[in-house]
Amino acid sequence: MATHKNSDEFYKKLKEQLADTSSWPSKYMYKFIVPSDQSKIDRIENIFDGTGAVINTKASSKGTYTSLSIVVNMPSPDAVIAKYKEVGKVEGVISL
Numbered sequence: 225m226a227t228h229k230n231s232d233e234f235y236k237k238l239k240e241q242l243a244d245t246s247s248w249p250s251k252y253m254y255k256f257i258v259p260s261d262q263s264k265i266d267r268i269e270n271i272f273d274g275t276g277a278v279i280n281t282k283a284s285s286k287g288t289y290t291s292l293s294i295v296v297n298m299p300s301p302d303a304v305i306a307k308y309k310e311v312g313k314v315e316g317v318i319s320l
Contacts, residue, residue, distance in 0.1 A: 264314050
């Protein structure tokens, strides 16, 4: 998502969808793909540290990439988007 050409518009639309489809606070699942670099994986995990998030990682078949599924209770659509923006600062991350 961080690589989206018009990210402000994208996040505005996401916020509307989240507000319309869920009552808050609500559990939210993030999915990211990152190059299999432990320091990058650690950075993403640290972003969710202290939130009670359940984080599952899985390496790709060749071990080049690692997928992270993160389920966490979020207070609002704005909080969901803030985490996406924070994770988007990690080089090479793809948000799904």
